[in-house]
Amino acid sequence: MKIGVLVFPGSNCDHDCRHVFQNVLGQPVEMVWHKDALPAGLDAVVIPGGFSYGDYLRTGAIARFSPVMGGVKEFAQRGGLVIGICNGFQILLEAGLLPGAMLRNRSLHFICKDVYVRVENAATPFTSACTPGQVLKIPIAHAEGNYYTDPVTLAGLQANAQVVFRYCTPDGKATADASPNGSLDNIAGIRNAEGNVLGMMPHPERCAEEMLGNEDGRLIFASMLEAVQQIKSKLSIVGS
Amino acid sequence: MKQPAPLVITKDLIAQHNLTDDEYKKIVEILGREPNLTELGMFSVMWSEHCSYKSSRVHLRKLPTTGPRVVQGPGENAGAVEIGDGLCVVFKMESHNHPSFIEPYQGAATGVGGILRDVFTMGARPIALLDSLRFGGLDTAKNRHLMRGVVAGIGGYGNCMGVPTVGGEVRFDDIYSLNPLVNVFCLGIAHKDKIFRGTAAGVGNPVIYFGSKTGRDGIHGATMASDSFDDQSEQKRPTVQVGDPFQEKLLLEACLELMANDLLVGIQDMGAAGLTSSSCEMASRAGNGIELDLTHVPRREPGMTPYELMLSESQERMLMVAKAGKENDCIRICRKWDLDVAVVGTVTGDGILRVKDQGNIVAEIPAKSLADDGPRYERPYQPPAYQDMLTNLNYDAIPDVKDANEALLSLLESPTIASKRWVYEQYDHMVRTNSIIRPGSDAAVVRIKGTNKAVAMTVDCNGRYCLLHPYEGARLAVAEAARNLVCSGAEPIGLTDCLNFGNPERPDIMWQFVLAIEGMKDACEAFQIPIVSGNVSFYNETNGLSIYPTPMLGMVGLIEEADRTMTQWFKQEGDDIILLGSSREDLGGSEYLKVIHSREQGSPPYLSLEAEKVMQECVLNLIRSGSVQSVHDCSDGGLAVALAECCLSAQDRKLGAVVKLALGRLRRDAVLFGESQSRVLLSAKRENRQVVLDQARRLGVPAEVIGAVGGNQLVIYLGDEHSTTKTVDVPLSTLHDRWADSLERMLVQE
Numbered sequence: 003m004k005i006g007v008l009v010f011p012g013s014n015c016d017h018d019c020r021h022v023f024q025n026v027l028g029q030p031v032e033m034v035w036h037k038d039a040l041p042a043g044l045d046a047v048v049i050p051g052g053f054s055y056g057d058y059l060r061t062g063a064i065a066r067f068s069p070v071m072g073g074v075k076e077f078a079q080r081g082g083l084v085i086g087i088c089n090g091f092q093i094l095l096e097a098g099l100l101p102g103a104m105l106r107n108r109s110l111h112f113i114c115k116d117v118y119v120r121v122e123n124a125a126t127p128f129t130s131a132c133t134p135g136q137v138l139k140i141p142i143a144h145a146e147g148n149y150y151t152d153p154v155t156l157a158g159l160q161a162n163a164q165v166v167f168r169y170c171t172p173d174g175k176a177t178a179d180a181s182p183n184g185s186l187d188n189i190a191g192i193r194n195a196e197g198n199v200l201g202m203m204p205h206p207e208r209c210a211e212e213m214l215g216n217e218d219g220r221l222i223f224a225s226m227l228e229a230v231q232q233i234k235s236k237l238s239i240v241g242s
Numbered sequence: 243m244k245q246p247a248p249l250v251i252t253k254d255l256i257a258q259h260n261l262t263d264d265e266y267k268k269i270v271e272i273l274g275r276e277p278n279l280t281e282l283g284m285f286s287v288m289w290s291e292h293c294s295y296k297s298s299r300v301h302l303r304k305l306p307t308t309g310p311r312v313v314q315g316p317g318e319n320a321g322a323v324e325i326g327d328g329l330c331v332v333f334k335m336e337s338h339n340h341p342s343f344i345e346p347y348q349g350a351a352t353g354v355g356g357i358l359r360d361v362f363t364m365g366a367r368p369i370a371l372l373d374s375l376r377f378g379g380l381d382t383a384k385n386r387h388l389m390r391g392v393v394a395g396i397g398g399y400g401n402c403m404g405v406p407t408v409g410g411e412v413r414f415d416d417i418y419s420l421n422p423l424v425n426v427f428c429l430g431i432a433h434k435d436k437i438f439r440g441t442a443a444g445v446g447n448p449v450i451y452f453g454s455k456t457g458r459d460g461i462h463g464a465t466m467a468s469d470s471f472d473d474q475s476e477q478k479r480p481t482v483q484v485g486d487p488f489q490e491k492l493l494l495e496a497c498l499e500l501m502a503n504d505l506l507v508g509i510q511d512m513g514a515a516g517l518t519s520s521s522c523e524m525a526s527r528a529g530n531g532i533e534l535d536l537t538h539v540p541r542r543e544p545g546m547t548p549y550e551l552m553l554s555e556s557q558e559r560m561l562m563v564a565k566a567g568k569e570n571d572c573i574r575i576c577r578k579w580d581l582d583v584a585v586v587g588t589v590t591g592d593g594i595l596r597v598k599d600q601g602n603i604v605a606e607i608p609a610k611s612l613a614d615d616g617p618r619y620e621r622p623y624q625p626p627a628y629q630d631m632l633t634n635l636n637y638d639a640i641p642d643v644k645d646a647n648e649a650l651l652s653l654l655e656s657p658t659i660a661s662k663r664w665v666y667e668q669y670d671h672m673v674r675t676n677s678i679i680r681p682g683s684d685a686a687v688v689r690i691k692g693t694n695k696a697v698a699m700t701v702d703c704n705g706r707y708c709l710l711h712p713y714e715g716a717r718l719a720v721a722e723a724a725r726n727l728v729c730s731g732a733e734p735i736g737l738t739d740c741l742n743f744g745n746p747e748r749p750d751i752m753w754q755f756v757l758a759i760e761g762m763k764d765a766c767e768a769f770q771i772p773i774v775s776g777n778v779s780f781y782n783e784t785n786g787l788s789i790y791p792t793p794m795l796g797m798v799g800l801i802e803e804a805d806r807t808m809t810q811w812f813k814q815e816g817d818d819i820i821l822l823g824s825s826r827e828d829l830g831g832s833e834y835l836k837v838i839h840s841r842e843q844g845s846p847p848y849l850s851l852e853a854e855k856v857m858q859e860c861v862l863n864l865i866r867s868g869s870v871q872s873v874h875d876c877s878d879g880g881l882a883v884a885l886a887e888c889c890l891s892a893q894d895r896k897l898g899a900v901v902k903l904a905l906g907r908l909r910r911d912a913v914l915f916g917e918s919q920s921r922v923l924l925s926a927k928r929e930n931r932q933v934v935l936d937q938a939r940r941l942g943v944p945a946e947v948i949g950a951v952g953g954n955q956l957v958i959y960l961g962d963e964h965s966t967t968k969t970v971d972v973p974l975s976t977l978h979d980r981w982a983d984s985l986e987r988m989l990v991q992e
């Protein structure tokens with residue numbers, strides 16, 4: 003599986019994403035500068051966390067104009083896997099690849115801590131290694147993760163099982179208090195209607211190694227690996 | 243070319259620049275003529291206390307700065323210490339007290355920005371930040387405002403940079419109400435043979451400016467930081483710089499890319515005194531001169547004078563000396579990162595810092611004189627008259643503790659001891675995925691990717707101890723910092739300091755400073771820990787009232803096997819709880835006396851450096867051999883608070899404890915809350931009890947099994963072999979409630 007990790011000015015989880023794919027999962031990674039074209043031959047694109055363009059104006063609002071984003075849109079339209087984490091999720095919202103917007107956290111503070119999320123849809127290329135309803139402990143680190151959208155869009159997300167992760171208590175209850183940032187319907191991560199683009203606020207790359215005391219995040223990357231292998235084996239069957 | 247029209251330098255002008263008559267005479271002597279206004283300004287910032295260390299230098303020389311691991315000692319942008327595998331840790335701590343009092347968010351933010359630049363200028367990628375903060379009591383709206391602003395500013399800058407703020411400490415005392423302390427520590431990793439230094443070597447090499455444009459902000463910041471405050475200090479707001487962490491992130495990546503491409507001779511950030519300090523210091527270190535042409539300096543607004551350009555402290559700017567012919571490669575990389583960049587000068591062989599603007603020479607000063615020949619003062623010092631009053635404390639007049647449960651709860655919710663969760667949750671402490679031990683244990687630990695190693699870091703100083711006895715207080719700070727590292731499984735390898743004191747022109751303050759240096763020296767020599775970088779912040783006083791002497795220490799330790807790190811919280815029901823060290827009647831200067839009896843008096847706790855060293859050796863052996871489950875140092879609030887912290891500080895699971903402590907001849911409060919040094923709480927599996935006790939006995943460290951982990955309460959019995967009394971019995975939920983959310987409860991008020 004060949005991964006492209008986008009690098010915007012101000013990206014700061016780009017090295018962490020490269021580390022997980024390259025050193026933990028043993029997959030080749032290409033770092034893609036935002037002014038360059040998206041290279042050919044990628045199996046998945048990662049839009050990492052950080053503060054692209056300093057988060058000035060609005061999170062993700064400037065990054066969506068970067069030259070590389072045209073290629074990312076085409077890649078997604080062709081069915082390529084795209085995962086946006088934290089600032090990457092915000093960029094996907096601004097780019098229109100996912101619906102909705104982010105508000106400031108309910109507390110108005112930046113929050114960095116472990117939170118619990120419930121896997122609402124385990125039938126996605128990003129969650130197939132999880133069981134439905136499984137509770138994962140994954141850290142968040144953001145000031146604007148309070149997901150918001152209009153009622154019609156929300157109903158659509160719910161009806162199409164596009165809500166992939168909800169904030170919950172350690173025993174899996176999606177109560178209002180369990181949401182660290184006040185997000186609508188406790189939403190922590192959503193996918194697009196086609197299912198190949200995921201945005202999530204928690205950082206799975208920060209909990210994918212035993213040494214860091216938590217490997218829950220690894221399930222996300224393992225799922226992606228499996229999905230890519232399936233796509234490839236289907237292609238090879240078609241090709242033979 | 244002609245000299246600019248001479249401006250008459252009046253006595254008023256000299257005084258406004260914080261220069262004495264003698265200092266001015268020396269300037270005239272160096273130049274062989276009267277300076278012009280630009281030159282006067284340049285001398286005034288370079289010879290300010292902040293830049294020249296004129297009151298401290300003669301004493302700083304006494305500190306031990308060498309050792310087998312030291313790659314770079316004091317005098318550069320940061321210190322560097324070898325950790326093996328061809329790598330070094332590069333670290334430094336710096337204060338941003340004055341700006342943070344005037345404008346807390348920007349003051350703290352630019353403090354973070356400055357220390358980050360000091361580290362990446364050396365060729366190191368910053369991987370950890372820590373902060374040491376001091377505020378007045380949170381019962382005033384002003385102090386709450388200052389704390390909220392400082393914490394938000396640190397987070398705002400560090401989070402955006404993607405450098406985790408992995409630890410620190412916050413202490414509260416009313417003395418800091420008008421002069422809070424914001425000390426920021428940064429550590430980076432560099433290849434030992436790829437350390438960059440601030441040197442302008444090679445006559446003819448181009449001098450290149452890059453980063454942000456120069457504006458009118460921060461002019462005379464260094465001079466402000468070298469002055470006391472009064473009620474008019476609010477008017478100094480324009481001297482505070484405004485930070486742009488996004489720009490700094492670009493600067494960081496551009497610097498590391500420039501350094502990876504073999505283009506540079508030397509590099510230095512434009513911190514205090516901006517273009518003046520970076521140019522004259524780089525020239526002076528190489529024994530060269532620099533000719534600068536201000537015409538090319540990127541600027542934010544038109545009409546800036548040479549005086550303003552040379553003294554601006556606009557943030558996120560760097561000066562590099564490139565290899566001749568490599569200018570275009572440098573410019574290309576800076577442009578890739580959307581930075582302003584311009585060749586602004588050349589290295590010369592005449593030793594002169596010559597500044598031109600629009601074809602005119604506007605300043606011409608020997609670089610070495612400006613950078614290194616500032617005044618040196620051996621200021622008089624003597625103990626203050628009130629010192630005896632502080633240390634003499636009649637314990638008979640203080641009643642022993644009656645309700646130990648309530649006393650413990652009061653201590654746990656006092657802001658200095660309470661959980662700092664409200665603070666560190668606003669800092670990204672996990673980015674870069676190295677944080678093996680997150681905030682909330684004795685030290686922060688980050689792994690070094692690509693090796694089996696990890697680095698532990700702590701910042702420590704008890705200003706009250708230092709007030710009561712500056713020499714003992716400084717020794718205690720070194721011992722505590724080392725103990726915190728050792729409790730995490732690390733061997734201390736280096737130290738940086740940030741010495742916060744009042745006005746050095748006052749003999750009592752200078753006495754505090756001189757004694758603190760002596761204390762640090764003796765302790766560092768005993769532990770063989772070199773001091774490789776540092777910073778002095780004088781004039782921390784407002785309306786004549788000084789802060790407590792606060793020689794803050796940032797200590798770094800090495801863990802050879804990253805999977806052998808240790809945390810402070812209990813791990814398992816049924817484990818033995820073992821106390822290393824012994825308790826004395828050390829109530830002087832304790833948090834208990836302050837919180838419960840409103841007294842900040844007495845002598846600080848007794849410290850034997852020999853006993854401390856042996857105890858630390860014992861703890862390290864036990865951790866390395868895998869014999870213990872948890873290790874926690876006893877400090878503020880003594881044994882009872884340390885026990886409560888062992889019960890409460892795990893993220894996921896709280897565990898109770900039942901212990902019995904020998905009273906001996908001591909007061910109950912001294913056993914529970916006294917702050918005797920060289921004591922460490924361990925927990926170990928029952929089957930390892932003998933291993934632990936044998937190891938301690940072999941080294942001569944007092945060790946005793948005092949109880950076991952388990953239950954839903956913290957229960958402490960006091961007594962002797964004949965009779966014991968249950969003195970503390972509090973449910974974990976109550977302890978947790980008072981300790982965990984205390985800061986947040988105080989800070990939600992307007």
